[in-house]
Amino acid sequence: MTILNTSEMEAIAARHPHLLRPSFWQRFRVPIIAVACTLYFLFAWWYFAVGKVMGEANWSIAGNYLADWVSYEIRPQIEIESDGAMRIEYPRFDPIGPNPNPEWLETRRETVTRTIEIPASASGNAGAAKPSSSFMAPAPQAQQAAPQSPSHETRTEEIVTEAVVSIGRSRTIEVHPDRVVLTRGSESVTLRLNRRSGEVRPDGALPSWVEQRLPGGRAVAYFGTSGWAEISAERVRIRKRFLGWANFLFDTSSPFFGKPASEIATLIVSGDRIQPDRSNLSLAWNNILYNSEWQHLDVWEKLLQTVVMAFIGTLFAMLVAFPLSFIAARNIFANRPANQIAKRLFDFLRSVDMLIWALFFTRAFGPGPLAGISAIFLTDTGTLGKLYSEALENIDEKQREGVRSVGASPVAVQRYGTVPQVMPVFLSQALYFWESNTRSATIIGAVGAGGIGLKLWEAMRTNSDWENVAYMVLLILLVVFIFDGISNALRSRLIGKDRS
Numbered sequence: 001m002t003i004l005n006t007s008e009m010e011a012i013a014a015r016h017p018h019l020l021r022p023s024f025w026q027r028f029r030v031p032i033i034a035v036a037c038t039l040y041f042l043f044a045w046w047y048f049a050v051g052k053v054m055g056e057a058n059w060s061i062a063g064n065y066l067a068d069w070v071s072y073e074i075r076p077q078i079e080i081e082s083d084g085a086m087r088i089e090y091p092r093f094d095p096i097g098p099n100p101n102p103e104w105l106e107t108r109r110e111t112v113t114r115t116i117e118i119p120a121s122a123s124g125n126a127g128a129a130k131p132s133s134s135f136m137a138p139a140p141q142a143q144q145a146a147p148q149s150p151s152h153e154t155r156t157e158e159i160v161t162e163a164v165v166s167i168g169r170s171r172t173i174e175v176h177p178d179r180v181v182l183t184r185g186s187e188s189v190t191l192r193l194n195r196r197s198g199e200v201r202p203d204g205a206l207p208s209w210v211e212q213r214l215p216g217g218r219a220v221a222y223f224g225t226s227g228w229a230e231i232s233a234e235r236v237r238i239r240k241r242f243l244g245w246a247n248f249l250f251d252t253s254s255p256f257f258g259k260p261a262s263e264i265a266t267l268i269v270s271g272d273r274i275q276p277d278r279s280n281l282s283l284a285w286n287n288i289l290y291n292s293e294w295q296h297l298d299v300w301e302k303l304l305q306t307v308v309m310a311f312i313g314t315l316f317a318m319l320v321a322f323p324l325s326f327i328a329a330r331n332i333f334a335n336r337p338a339n340q341i342a343k344r345l346f347d348f349l350r351s352v353d354m355l356i357w358a359l360f361f362t363r364a365f366g367p368g369p370l371a372g373i374s375a376i377f378l379t380d381t382g383t384l385g386k387l388y389s390e391a392l393e394n395i396d397e398k399q400r401e402g403v404r405s406v407g408a409s410p411v412a413v414q415r416y417g418t419v420p421q422v423m424p425v426f427l428s429q430a431l432y433f434w435e436s437n438t439r440s441a442t443i444i445g446a447v448g449a450g451g452i453g454l455k456l457w458e459a460m461r462t463n464s465d466w467e468n469v470a471y472m473v474l475l476i477l478l479v480v481f482i483f484d485g486i487s488n489a490l491r492s493r494l495i496g497k498d499r500s
Contacts, residue, residue, distance in 0.1 A: 168226030313376025349382025
């Protein structure tokens with residue numbers, strides 16, 4: 001090895017300066033790339049108004065949605081009538097069940113004599129015979145019933161005169177006919193209710209956790225993760241939040257509803273039959289499957305439908321893309337027009353997104369899994385065909401030449417010289433797409449292409465069943481994790497066999 005001294009190196013540098021002196025790009029490429037990236041991100045920040053969007057975002061709503069994923073609400077509504085009487089109502093499908101009497105809602109009741117206004121339609125003419133007339137023409141003027149004024153009835157009944165809702169630690173709502181007192185920690189505010197004018201007026205300034213957008217309009221009080229309340233002159237709507245998923249196993253119509261786990265276990269193992277025609281175990285399992293709030297059986301069937309859609313769509317795509325990829329590969333099928341036609345077909349199929357194909361086939365076949373399978377099949381045929389043809393064009397030609405040298409037919413050359421090289425790659429890519437399509441099938445299901453996606457979209461549209469959304473998302477994640485593990489294990493075995 002020749003070693004140059006300093007004078008020799010300087011002489012070479014003088015004769016050939018371009019060899020030892022770096023160019024402008026070589027010297028400044030790192031700062032140029034850094035400045036270009038910074039300018040690009042600043043442009044994107046300005047163009048998409050990221051700062052404005054972040055500043056105007058309602059983070060409290062986002063926080064409520066996230067809280068709803070892991071909690072549920074009980075929603076009592078306190079109606080205030082014109083004479084000051086109050087009544088407490090619950091939604092029909094409230095998770096608290098029939099005949100609610102929660103310990104966190106205390107009431108003061110009185111028995112009073114009231115005069116109730118009864119609408120004319122509900123008064124004494126209900127049983128009177130109606131004159132006959134044709135639906136083709138109005139009844140004669142003499143037969144038409146004259147408008148009646150409402151009647152009044154005096155009743156003695158028990159009414160609610162005061163209600164106190166404990167919505168959390170040091171957080172209460174006291175409801176009176178003429179006022180509502182809100183307490184959160186050390187802060188308290190009184191809202192005056194005027195039914196005649198329909199106004200809500202606070203005594204003094206409102207704290208930060210009470211919002212009233214219009215003077216005299218409804219007020220909304222936020223109690224953090226404990227819930228919130230909406231106050232108007234006629235009613236008080238309360239949303240009290242609890243951690244967990246309500247009625248996950250048994251809904252309010254089940255005979256096991258509200259019972260502790262030990263009592264349910266005793267009933268199933270050794271208790272008397274609740275229904276004579278079936279065992280308690282069969283009844284409990286039936287109540288779980290057909291839970292009206294969570295619909296476990298329907299959700300599981302839709303999830304299985306999503307898995308089957310992904311599997312069948314990917315399988316058909318692999319079977320069709322396999323022979324077409326041999327036509328698209330220039331080193332396998334030496335016909336340039338055929339190569340171009342096959343490649344352009346792949347480009348067309350994969351350039352249309354799977355969601356667009358799903359919309360098209362939903363219109364063609366109607367909602368259902370057939371539309372989803374067709375969308376996955378077409379999209380993956382284009383993508384797998386491109387990947388397969390590229391893999392074929394990069395094979396080792398020596399193996400094919402060796403098979404051809406012993407006088408094998410063209411089919412045998414491909415069978416023994418080409419397929420063994422690419423089959424592990426083909427199967428590995430197909431397994432990956434199968435796992436990926438399990439997620440994609442959820443998205444296309446939201447547009448009516450079958451599977452759990454439509455059910456997930458329906459739960460999101462209600463804007464109140466976010467715990468059901470979380471349940472389905474967790475099931476989807478579980479299935480994706482399982483299939484990802486299976487796919488990775490199979491791909492590893494294929495690659496391992498290929499390397500050995």
